[in-house]
Amino acid sequence: MDSIDLEVLKTCEQWISQGRRCELVTVIRTWGSSPRPEGATLAVNEDGQVIGSVSGGCVEDDLIARVREQGIVHTHPEIVTYGITADEAHRFGLPCGGTIQLAIEPLSARSRIGELLTLLSQHQLVARRLDLASGEVSLGPAGAGMAMQVSEAALTTIHGPRWRLLIIGAGQLSGFLAQIAIGMEYQVTVCDPREEYRGSWQVPGVEVVHEMPDDQVIAMQLDARSAVVALTHDPKLDDLALMEALKSPAFYVGAIGSRANNAKRRERLKLFDVTDDELARLHGPVGLYIGSKTPAEIAISILAELTAAKNGVALPAEVSVGNAKRAAQQLASEPSCGLAD
Known part of the structure; x- marks a missing residue:
């Protein structure tokens, strides 16, 4: 398309x-x-x-x-x-x-x-x-x-050439993300070497490939009009792809996962000689905090953050998923008025 x-x-x-x-x-x-x-x-x-x-x-x-x-x-x-x-x-x-x-x-x-x-x-x-x-x-x-x-x-x-989005993983969330991105006129590629996930893919207009994700990142020759989002939760698939993407000119690189898993991912990437400056480009946990629960809502959250990056909009740190959840957790742990010792 x-x-x-x-x-x-x-x-x-x-x-x-x-x-x-x-x-x-x-x-x-x-x-x-x-x-x-x-x-x-x-x-x-x-x-x-x-x-x-x-x-x-x-x-x-x-x-x-x-x-x-x-x-x-x-x-x-x-x-x-x-x-x-x-x-x-x-x-x-x-x-x-x-x-x-x-x-x-x-x-x-x-x-x-x-x-x-x-x-x-x-x-x-x-x-x-x-x-x-x-x-x-x-x-x-x-x-x-x-x-x-x-x-x-x-x-x-x-x-310019089409804006491109590479999605690592062919799960349910990837399907919603791809559908919305197509509507935003991205050229979408989904990469998943796992046949059991590719076989159930049902989003038309998306190129689905079975290469190892890091090989696909290299093959696509990512430029400043490219974005990569890793959604498999599997370090064997996500980490090497993220390493290659962070070393590329891609305008956005993100990965799903909890705050704890994101911290572990960053430590692993350092072992692959990813520099601190390159690691600072990683959006993870991916997306903006909008209270999203369902795959469709999470897809909107991811694309909102991706769109801001594409348009050169600097977002306050407070709206990132990690920071917003951390602030909410701190607020919940504070004693209510009148109940403090």
Whole structure:
């Protein structure tokens, strides 16, 4: 299952190869409340077929209606704005007077969509610069911190390989974690050499492999858009995989287990020459403390912490599972008011 942005690009390339005229529409600015973020994309072809979304419905309807009535008329990129007035906001379904600005780009072979897809398949982070006057496109490497840039002369969009999640273990919790992660557009791989667990796996859209987890971590060549979560409770499977993951650029590495087991795991990892700095990257016990009990709730807890790491949000230590449980335990052991000696 591809992310929606990747589906848009792949569909554009397919239409171009078929000789069908089409346009790529990108959200470049928003004001007020907007249903879709900057960078969201949509593509529409000469028959009014559409993929992707820029507003959640009503702006799409207007774009499709224009194409069906007038055809693909753009020969160069154009910047258009929806929702400037309250009446327009109501007409186009934008909440609370929200406004969005779009770049509409007519596509052709010179748009270099195929080349962009090739670079993305090689796990490269790419900056695509569109000259707004001529429609010429250039592709180049993008830095990890780069964001979309808009000027009077050009639109530069950043395109990266899919965010990847490697789950060690194919148990029930892994199933819930994988389902939610797929909905968040992660490319999910589940690794479990135990046939009795793999045989009952029932989550579609997930690659299931039987390699030893540490071998799989190495084979995936983890990058800064990769995360690893170990869920087997088995040191023979988890520890070596965590060791390799902690030495990689992965943005998140976590492992399930109690506070006591987490402490023992950290001591074992030190025996594998994992440095203190590398060990400090380990999220364990994994997840945020939300009082989760069921596998589904625990999966949400894990993905909440993972999402914060992905978005560069520094969470207070108090919300981690280990610290929150420790604080709750200390609070419960304190004498109640009026009962102290």
